[in-house]
Amino acid sequence: VFALDPAFLRTSVALADLGLSAARLQNDARWPWIVLVPRVSAARELEDLSPGDRARLMQEIVLAGAAVRAVGVALDWPVEKLNVGLLGNVTPQLHAHVVGRRAGDAAWPGPVWGVGEAVPYSPSALSAARSAALPTLAP
Amino acid sequence: VFALDPAFLRTSVALADLGLSAARLQNDARWPWIVLVPRVSAARELEDLSPGDRARLMQEIVLAGAAVRAVGVALDWPVEKLNVGLLGNVTPQLHAHVVGRRAGDAAWPGPVWGVGEAVPYSPSALSAARSAALPTLAP
Numbered sequence: 168v169f170a171l172d173p174a175f176l177r178t179s180v181a182l183a184d185l186g187l188s189a190a191r192l193q194n195d196a197r198w199p200w201i202v203l204v205p206r207v208s209a210a211r212e213l214e215d216l217s218p219g220d221r222a223r224l225m226q227e228i229v230l231a232g233a234a235v236r237a238v239g240v241a242l243d244w245p246v247e248k249l250n251v252g253l254l255g256n257v258t259p260q261l262h263a264h265v266v267g268r269r270a271g272d273a274a275w276p277g278p279v280w281g282v283g284e285a286v287p288y289s290p291s292a293l294s295a296a297r298s299a300a301l302p303t304l305a306p
Numbered sequence: 307v308f309a310l311d312p313a314f315l316r317t318s319v320a321l322a323d324l325g326l327s328a329a330r331l332q333n334d335a336r337w338p339w340i341v342l343v344p345r346v347s348a349a350r351e352l353e354d355l356s357p358g359d360r361a362r363l364m365q366e367i368v369l370a371g372a373a374v375r376a377v378g379v380a381l382d383w384p385v386e387k388l389n390v391g392l393l394g395n396v397t398p399q400l401h402a403h404v405v406g407r408r409a410g411d412a413a414w415p416g417p418v419w420g421v422g423e424a425v426p427y428s429p430s431a432l433s434a435a436r437s438a439a440l441p442t443l444a445p
Contacts, residue, residue, distance in 0.1 A: 212388050213367060252417070278419045
C-alpha cells in the first residue's frame with residue numbers, strides 16, 4: 168500500500184491527485200514549486216515504474232510545469248525557466264520536483280535543492296498559489 | 307537544424323546517438339554521469355517536445371541510468387542512487403542529466419550541479435567508462 172513519506176507533509180501542501188501522482192505545492196515562497204509523488208508503493212527510481220507509469224509521470228511533469236507558470240503569474244513571479252529534478256538523496260520515495268526559476272532568484276543559476284531555509288507562504292499567498300495551480304492540474 | 311550547444315563539447319564526450327538524444331559522458335570523474343541532449347532544434351523545455359518524444363526521452367533517461375550504473379561498476383564506484391535533472395539555467399538547450407550518487411560523494415546529499423570544479427577522467431578511466439556504458443546504450 169502506498170503511503171506518502173511524512174517528509175512531504177512537513178514541507179508541502181496537497182494540491183490534487185493526478186492519474187499517477189500526488190501533486191503538492193512546496194511551501195516555500197522563494198520559488199513556485201510543485202512536487203509530484205507517484206502513488207506507487209516502494210518506488211525509489213524511475214526504473215521502478217512500469218513503462219506506462221513512466222510516460223504518465225512525464226506528462227504530469229509537463230502539466231506541473233504549466234501549473235508552476237500559472238502560480239508564477241498569480242504571485243507576480245514571472246517564470247523564465249523550468250527546472251525538473253528527481254533526486255531522492257534525502258527522501259528516497261520517488262518524487263519529481265518542478266520548479267519555476269528566473270534570473271536573480273534566491274539560487275540562480277544554481278539548483279534550488281538544499282539552498283538556505285524555506286520561506287513559508289503567507290495564508291493569502293498560499294491561497295492564491297493553490298487557486299492558480301488547481302485549474303491547470305485538475306481542470 | 308539541430309546543433310549541439312558548444313558547452314556540451316567542452317564538458318562531455320560523445321557516447322552514442324540514441325533514438326532521440328545524443329548521449330554524452332560528463333568528463334568529471336567525481337560522479338558517473340551521462341547527459342542526454344534530444345536532437346530537436348530549439349527545444350528548451352519538456353513542453354517543447356512532442357508527447358512521443360517526451361516518452362522517448364523518459365525511456366532514454368532510464369537507459370542512461372542503467373549505463374551510469376555500469377560505469378560505476380567498471381570504475382569501482384558503487385552507485386546507490388540515481389539523480390535526474392533538467393535545469394538549463396546556464397545552457398538552455400534542452401538536456402537531461404543522469405548522475406550516479408553514493409553517500410559521501412563530493413556533493414552528497416546535495417545536488418551535483420555547480421559544485422566545485424570538474425575532475426577530468428584519466429585516459430584509461432575514460433576508456434573504461436565508455437566501454438562500460440556503450441553496451442547498455444547501444445546494445
